[in-house]
Amino acid sequence: MTTVSDNRTRFVALWREKLGKLSVRQLIGLTIITILVVLGILAPYLGLSDPNQSSLDILQGASANHWFGTDALGRDVFSRVIHGIRVSVLIGLGVGVIGTVLGVPIGLIAGYARGTIDLVILQVIDLFVALPALVLALIITAIVGSTAINIALVLGFVMWPQMARLVRGQVIFIRESVYVEAARALGGKPSWIIRQHILPNAIRLVIAQFSITVAFGIFSSASLSFLGLGVPPPAPDWGTMVREGVQFLAFSPLMSIAPGAAVTLTVLGFYLLGSKDD
Amino acid sequence: MLSHITRRILLMIPNVIAMTFLLFATVLSFLGSPAAAMLGQEASLEEIAALNKQYGFDRPIIVQYFDWIAHALQGDFGRSYTSQQSVADALLPTIPVTLELSLWAILLAVVATILFNSVPFARRVVQPITTTLAVIGITIPNFMLGICLIFIFAVKLRWLPTTGWVPWSAGVGAHLSHIILPVVTLSANYFGSFTLVYREEYKAAYRRLFIKVARAKGLSEMRVSLVHALPNAILPVVTYVGLSLGPLVGGAVVTEMVFSMPGVGRLFVSAIGAHDFPVMLAIGILVIFGVMVANLISDIVYTSINRQVSLG
Numbered sequence: 001m002t003t004v005s006d007n008r009t010r011f012v013a014l015w016r017e018k019l020g021k022l023s024v025r026q027l028i029g030l031t032i033i034t035i036l037v038v039l040g041i042l043a044p045y046l047g048l049s050d051p052n053q054s055s056l057d058i059l060q061g062a063s064a065n066h067w068f069g070t071d072a073l074g075r076d077v078f079s080r081v082i083h084g085i086r087v088s089v090l091i092g093l094g095v096g097v098i099g100t101v102l103g104v105p106i107g108l109i110a111g112y113a114r115g116t117i118d119l120v121i122l123q124v125i126d127l128f129v130a131l132p133a134l135v136l137a138l139i140i141t142a143i144v145g146s147t148a149i150n151i152a153l154v155l156g157f158v159m160w161p162q163m164a165r166l167v168r169g170q171v172i173f174i175r176e177s178v179y180v181e182a183a184r185a186l187g188g189k190p191s192w193i194i195r196q197h198i199l200p201n202a203i204r205l206v207i208a209q210f211s212i213t214v215a216f217g218i219f220s221s222a223s224l225s226f227l228g229l230g231v232p233p234p235a236p237d238w239g240t241m242v243r244e245g246v247q248f249l250a251f252s253p254l255m256s257i258a259p260g261a262a263v264t265l266t267v268l269g270f271y272l273l274g275s276k277d278d
Numbered sequence: 279m280l281s282h283i284t285r286r287i288l289l290m291i292p293n294v295i296a297m298t299f300l301l302f303a304t305v306l307s308f309l310g311s312p313a314a315a316m317l318g319q320e321a322s323l324e325e326i327a328a329l330n331k332q333y334g335f336d337r338p339i340i341v342q343y344f345d346w347i348a349h350a351l352q353g354d355f356g357r358s359y360t361s362q363q364s365v366a367d368a369l370l371p372t373i374p375v376t377l378e379l380s381l382w383a384i385l386l387a388v389v390a391t392i393l394f395n396s397v398p399f400a401r402r403v404v405q406p407i408t409t410t411l412a413v414i415g416i417t418i419p420n421f422m423l424g425i426c427l428i429f430i431f432a433v434k435l436r437w438l439p440t441t442g443w444v445p446w447s448a449g450v451g452a453h454l455s456h457i458i459l460p461v462v463t464l465s466a467n468y469f470g471s472f473t474l475v476y477r478e479e480y481k482a483a484y485r486r487l488f489i490k491v492a493r494a495k496g497l498s499e500m501r502v503s504l505v506h507a508l509p510n511a512i513l514p515v516v517t518y519v520g521l522s523l524g525p526l527v528g529g530a531v532v533t534e535m536v537f538s539m540p541g542v543g544r545l546f547v548s549a550i551g552a553h554d555f556p557v558m559l560a561i562g563i564l565v566i567f568g569v570m571v572a573n574l575i576s577d578i579v580y581t582s583i584n585r586q587v588s589l590g
Contacts, residue, residue, distance in 0.1 A: 249425060
């Protein structure tokens with residue numbers, strides 16, 4: 001019999017063990033993401049000026065009132081960068097979830113079934129990996145309209161093959177191990193073997209790749225919005241801010257460089273969390 | 279060898295047809311009727327139907343697709359909705375710009391990867407710096423790197439022009455000074471990912487027996503690294519170059535926009551902004567086709583350099 005507090009101690013111990021296992025890289029990534037997420041959640045309560053409130057103080061340089069200056073509509077750039085965390089991270093997580101939901105089952109099936117099914121799926125994966133994802137995403141987003149949900153769906157749709165490919169490779173490796181053979185010998189059905197033996201052993205990889213997918217989801221959605229297919233205004237979208245700020249680069253550089261740096265830092269955080277040391 | 283190439287080419291044909299058809303069908307079915315989009319909201323149903331008939335939009339998608347392909351093979355990609363110019367005329371002058379940018383960027387990325395990762399001295403001292411650069415290269419969006427470079431080298435230092443494009447004919451110096459920042463911008467991502475791939479292979483090569491033999495013969499570390507380890511590590515990079523051409527196109531689109539270069543990417547983005555469907559479609563299909571052909575070439579190059587790959 002385990003009690004609730006037993007469970008809690010075990011939970012804490014488990015997390016301590018997990019954090020201890022993280023590499024320096026992953027810890028840096030985790031720190032960046034934690035800070036960003038906390039800032040993003042607390043954004044409305046930090047006493048910042050309204051990110052969408054325009055004013056007559058347009059195109060001001062950095063000052064005590066406006067840390068990163070103001071944009072062409074007199075909106076506070078710092079406040080918009082902080083509020084932009086929500087938009088970007090949510091889209092990124094959306095891309096990660098969709099990429100995972102599509103990629104993991106397809107990878108599991110291909111890796112476990114082998115044979116013709118595997119060949120067909122591998123063909124599709126290779127095709128997708130080689131395709132110009134951003135070009136496809138641009139066309140589809142332009143047609144379906146660039147709402148946050150559409151952007152996440154489209155990018156998730158062009159990014160699942162990487163996940164599927166990785167999972168497939170891992171499954172092929174796991175399914176040859178002795179314990180899977182034993183499970184098969186005991187008469188286990190494929191669905192049970194996949195759930196009980198294969199998925200738990202692939203989950204680390206899936207989590208790492210999820211983080212990478214989030215990173216490139218943010219990267220690509222920022223690129224889309226830089227090209228003019230961002231979340232509809234006036235939502236604070238980093239890519240759109242760079243796009244609007246770049247014409248004032250000579251005398252108000254922070255207007256475009258600050259949101260650009262925010263994108264880079266966020267992508268870096270998720271990338272580091274998901275990457276292995278070399 | 280020959281049968282391998284033929285098989286790859288034969289496999290590519292259905293792939294190209296499938297992908298381009300998928301793109302064509304997606305664009306057509308989501309766009310609803312292009313005629314309605316062209317005529318605007320006030321158009322009557324009869325007007326839309328008439329225009330649909332005139333352009334052939336009332337036929338089944340599969341018929342329209344093969345019709346499009348048949349025309350495309352003769353160099354006729356239709357007319358731009360916005361400028362009424364023929365798509366081929368608008369597209370042709372942009373292709374060399376994008377090709378030149380991409381080729382320089384790939385070349386720079388490969389050369390930098392090898393330089394930073396295989397000279398033995400550089401490997402030990404510079405490795406942490408290279409790793410940092412590679413990670414930043416992978417995670418920094420092209421537009422961010424682009425505007426940072428413009429800010430430093432064009433706005434602050436005034437060494438290079440900010441944006442724009444000058445052809446070779448206007449002078450080699452002017453041409454190169456306009457293209458250097460875009461090339462660096464586009465190559466950063468590839469420097470990062472090539473470094474990761476190359477390093478892995480390089481380490482694997484170093485663990486193999488022939489490196490020990492080479493050292494035992496008394497060869498210098500430089501020679502061991504460059505003559506024995508490098509050729510073995512470069513092969514997978516060749517495949518990887520082929521695989522990264524798709525993403526490269528995306529990077530080129532963003533880079534061309536940052537530096538306002540008159541390339542395919544900028545034409546594409548403006549076509550998308552204007553819902554100029556023939557231009558969008560022509561570029562989308564050409565890019566898919568180009569990337570697939572390039573993949574095929576890199577595959578052939580790979581198999582012909584690496585005799586160990588089974589050609590059966």
